[in-house]
Amino acid sequence: MSAPVPSVGIQAEPFDTAAEIAGLSAALGGRAGAIVTFTGLCRDEGGRLTALELEHYPGMAEAEIRRVADEAMARWPLQALRVIHRHGLVRPGDGIVLVVTAASHRVAAFEAADFLMDYLKTRAPFWKREHLADGTTGGWVEAAAHDEAAAGRWA
Secondary structure: OOOOOOEEEEEOOOOOHHHHHHHHHHHHOOOOOEEEEEEEEOOOOOOOEEEEEEEEOOOHHHHHHHHHHHHHHHHOOEEEEEEEEEOEEEOOOOEEEEEEEEEOOHHHHHHHHHHHHHHHHHOOOEEEEEEEOOOOEEEEEOOOHHHHHHHHHHO
16 A cells, blocks of 8 residues: 555635545545544634634645645654645634544544644744734734744654
8 A cells, every 4th residue: 555645735715624534534444543633713812803814825835734744644654634724814713724634543643633733833834914803904923932832842
């Protein structure tokens, strides 16, 4: 059997978490012992935010996420990996990012998903700008110090 290839998608459209899990599970045909998912949602920041605008460089963002997905596949014995990241305007409550990992055992699936999310929160080539409830556009959002600290454990 050939080595699994991670699947990476960047899209403006919302994703269907259940459909993504079902598709990955069906493709594995019962071989996985664990499928771990993480869905990152847009928050309203206490009613202050009406949307988050996400920009990226097409081609570059996919290649960079694929590079890190390949690293996850090399570090953990994964059977499958799927990453979807949204761009454009994302409203509070909507999904921004989906990470799905599958492995024979849960630890590898959890750790790989955690690794990928730490990377996506701190290093992925996306730029986020807030659209505020008062009708103004806020500044560009930087990675939080606690996200940077969390990502440091994988170095």
